[in-house]
Amino acid sequence: MSHAFQFYATTLLVYLGVDVLSVWSLNLQYGMTGIYNFAWILFQSIGAYTAAVLTLGPSTANTGFQHFILGTSIPFPLPLLIAGAVAGVFSIPIGFVALRRLRADYEATVMLVISVVATLIVSNVQGMFNGTAGLSLIPEPLYTFLHVSTLSYSWLYVLFTAVVCGIVYIFVHRVTSSPLGRAMRAVRDNEAAAESLGKHVTSVRMFAFIFGNVIAGMSGALLVQFIGAWSPGAWFFVETLIILTAIIVGGTGNNGGVILGALLVPIVFNEATRYIPTSFAPAAIVDSVQWCVIGGLALAFLWFRPQGILPERRRRFPVPPEYAAMAAAGRYPPHDERGATGTPPVAVLASETES
Amino acid sequence: MTVSTLHDAPAATTGAVVPLLSVRNLRREFGGVVAVDDASFDVLPGTITSLIGPNGAGKSTAVGIIGGGIRPTKGTVQFAGEDLTGLPPYARAERGLIRTFQLSSQFSKLTVLENLLAAAPHQRGEQFRVLVFGKRLWREEQDRLLERAYELLVRFSMFEMRDEYAGNLSGGQKRLVEIMRALMANPKMVLLDEPMAGVNPTLARAIEGYLLDLAAEGVTLLLVEHELDVVERLSDNVVVMAQGRTIATGSMAELRENEEVVRAYLEG
Numbered sequence: 001m002s003h004a005f006q007f008y009a010t011t012l013l014v015y016l017g018v019d020v021l022s023v024w025s026l027n028l029q030y031g032m033t034g035i036y037n038f039a040w041i042l043f044q045s046i047g048a049y050t051a052a053v054l055t056l057g058p059s060t061a062n063t064g065f066q067h068f069i070l071g072t073s074i075p076f077p078l079p080l081l082i083a084g085a086v087a088g089v090f091s092i093p094i095g096f097v098a099l100r101r102l103r104a105d106y107e108a109t110v111m112l113v114i115s116v117v118a119t120l121i122v123s124n125v126q127g128m129f130n131g132t133a134g135l136s137l138i139p140e141p142l143y144t145f146l147h148v149s150t151l152s153y154s155w156l157y158v159l160f161t162a163v164v165c166g167i168v169y170i171f172v173h174r175v176t177s178s179p180l181g182r183a184m185r186a187v188r189d190n191e192a193a194a195e196s197l198g199k200h201v202t203s204v205r206m207f208a209f210i211f212g213n214v215i216a217g218m219s220g221a222l223l224v225q226f227i228g229a230w231s232p233g234a235w236f237f238v239e240t241l242i243i244l245t246a247i248i249v250g251g252t253g254n255n256g257g258v259i260l261g262a263l264l265v266p267i268v269f270n271e272a273t274r275y276i277p278t279s280f281a282p283a284a285i286v287d288s289v290q291w292c293v294i295g296g297l298a299l300a301f302l303w304f305r306p307q308g309i310l311p312e313r314r315r316r317f318p319v320p321p322e323y324a325a326m327a328a329a330g331r332y333p334p335h336d337e338r339g340a341t342g343t344p345p346v347a348v349l350a351s352e353t354e355s
Numbered sequence: 356m357t358v359s360t361l362h363d364a365p366a367a368t369t370g371a372v373v374p375l376l377s378v379r380n381l382r383r384e385f386g387g388v389v390a391v392d393d394a395s396f397d398v399l400p401g402t403i404t405s406l407i408g409p410n411g412a413g414k415s416t417a418v419g420i421i422g423g424g425i426r427p428t429k430g431t432v433q434f435a436g437e438d439l440t441g442l443p444p445y446a447r448a449e450r451g452l453i454r455t456f457q458l459s460s461q462f463s464k465l466t467v468l469e470n471l472l473a474a475a476p477h478q479r480g481e482q483f484r485v486l487v488f489g490k491r492l493w494r495e496e497q498d499r500l501l502e503r504a505y506e507l508l509v510r511f512s513m514f515e516m517r518d519e520y521a522g523n524l525s526g527g528q529k530r531l532v533e534i535m536r537a538l539m540a541n542p543k544m545v546l547l548d549e550p551m552a553g554v555n556p557t558l559a560r561a562i563e564g565y566l567l568d569l570a571a572e573g574v575t576l577l578l579v580e581h582e583l584d585v586v587e588r589l590s591d592n593v594v595v596m597a598q599g600r601t602i603a604t605g606s607m608a609e610l611r612e613n614e615e616v617v618r619a620y621l622e623g
Contacts, residue, residue, distance in 0.1 A: 174485055195444045198449050
């Protein structure tokens with residue numbers, strides 16, 4: 001493998017890892033809990049900026065060509081963890097405004113507005129994150145400490161990304177496979193019924209929102225420390241739609257399915273459009289074509305296969321043989337010693353036609 | 356409190372039995388429309404009480420207020436000696452007061468079995484601690500819930516349907532899921548808003564049987580129902596509402612003799 005190809009491959013793999021974290025994050029919110037977080041990219045961005053200003057050192061460094069707040073050099077891996085925490089903290093007031101009383105379309109609108117407003121603020125407040133020019137020269141973690149070639153470092157970063165994905169998956173799986181995950185899906189399917197059955201709907205939604213955004217923040221930190229730069233152009237609100245499309249294509253509500261979506265949508269389709277010959281389409285058009293492809297994919301799947309390539313998994317549970325036997329015999333469970341007033345014919349349901 | 360209705364305090368007259376649910380002077384306006392005007396009634400423990408009345412009488416609004424989904428403009432809801440008036444629905448569910456809905460409200464993309472498991476309140480596995488403890492937190496609890504869910508599935512002849520998505524069930528089967536789900540919570544009282552609406556007659560009779568069984572086990576039921584012969588077969592007590600007010604209470608036989616009821620409902 002040539003060096004150039006290896007650099008390309010490692011970059012794609014790190015992007016894939018970041019996208020996998022992204023789809024898990026938004027899937028927890030949109031896929032599992034039904035939260036329309038159209039401000040998702042904001043939380044990835046909060047993580048990216050946090051990690052940047054925690055590692056860049058004072059803003060007077062490098063002849064002070066960029067202006068930003070904080071400016072410290074915190075050792076690895078703290079910036080990654082703090083980035084997640086900060087994204088989580090920002091989720092609380094935003095969630096309070098958007099999730100507590102608003103639902104579905106109103107919620108989506110508020111999120112979208114928050115995302116746009118945040119981009120405008122960061123672009124125009126020069127001293128916060130260096131305005132529209134954004135931050136650059138963000139150091140790669142442990143690069144000077146490791147004494148390895150740039151290429152080896154890239155492979156090590158791929159490994160590190162994989163480890164982060166693995167650890168995050170453990171926590172994601174703990175939630176989605178648990179009764180809490182079931183409560184999240186119940187809230188998604190019917191909020192009023194979930195609440196009437198004793199679920200604290202707002203808490204469940206806030207949990208999914210905060211937990212998902214912590215992961216989004218970490219994904220941003222992971223990405224920014226690899227590519228070394230971050231500016232408002234990187235997180236315009238439509239970027240959320242790429243991740244949302246990846247989830248819809250891969251399989252809403254399926255942690256494995258969305259990985260496939262992360263591979264197909266941001267990686268394969270976005271990369272494929274790169275290879276459109278420039279004689280056929282000028283470079284400026286290629287960028288637009290990417291958006292057409294993303295939008296077209298989302299529409300096509302929502303029309304023809306809304307459940308995605310790998311649909312949400314049907315959860316089955318072990319059946320004790322005694323119940324199977326009782327069901328076959330049409331008997332009540334043994335400890336049930338009431339009269340037979342209400343014993344229904346087993347055939348009732350079998351004979352019932354679809355209504 | 357204005358004692359405007361003949362049934363205002365039946366517990367006081369019978370003396371011994373304390374009502375499980377006590378609704379007093381409920382009022383609810385939607386814009387200029389008064390859905391519930393002045394509704395007061397009691398439900399005694401272990402009984403089946405039916406709420407009847409013509410369309411627009413305020414029955415569903417009353418059930419909504421008791422369940423906590425709708426806030427009353429005025430009035431109080433007492434349950435098991437506690438004033439629930441300001442409490443949200445989940446807090447009422449935790450106290451053993453569960454409601455079902457007029458329109459099927461299943462969790463469509465959960466299986467029937469999952470619908471039941473999700474319905475039990477107070478689950479350890481639903482606490483945010485699962486992030487730290489994982490399966491250790493909820494494995495045993497889940498086994499217990501599974502056992503109860505399987506019992507209900509066998510009892511309601513829905514065992515074979517356990518792995519089907521609830522959204523794919525027939526209308527009648529969805530009603531059964533709704534009733535089973537209410538029972539997963541080990542409720543003291545279940546509010547059933549037209550549990551037999553849109554269900555074929557055979558299954559409707561089966562549901563009647565299930566409801567009688569539940570009452571025999573000590574679960575108190577408050578039923579909103581249109582079919583008067585069903586009401587007659589099931590109810591220990593019937594509350595009649597018309598134009599937002601409770602106008603009478605008693606057995607069906609008594610109510611048939613009541614002129615006001617006959618005018619407002621039985622003939623109208």
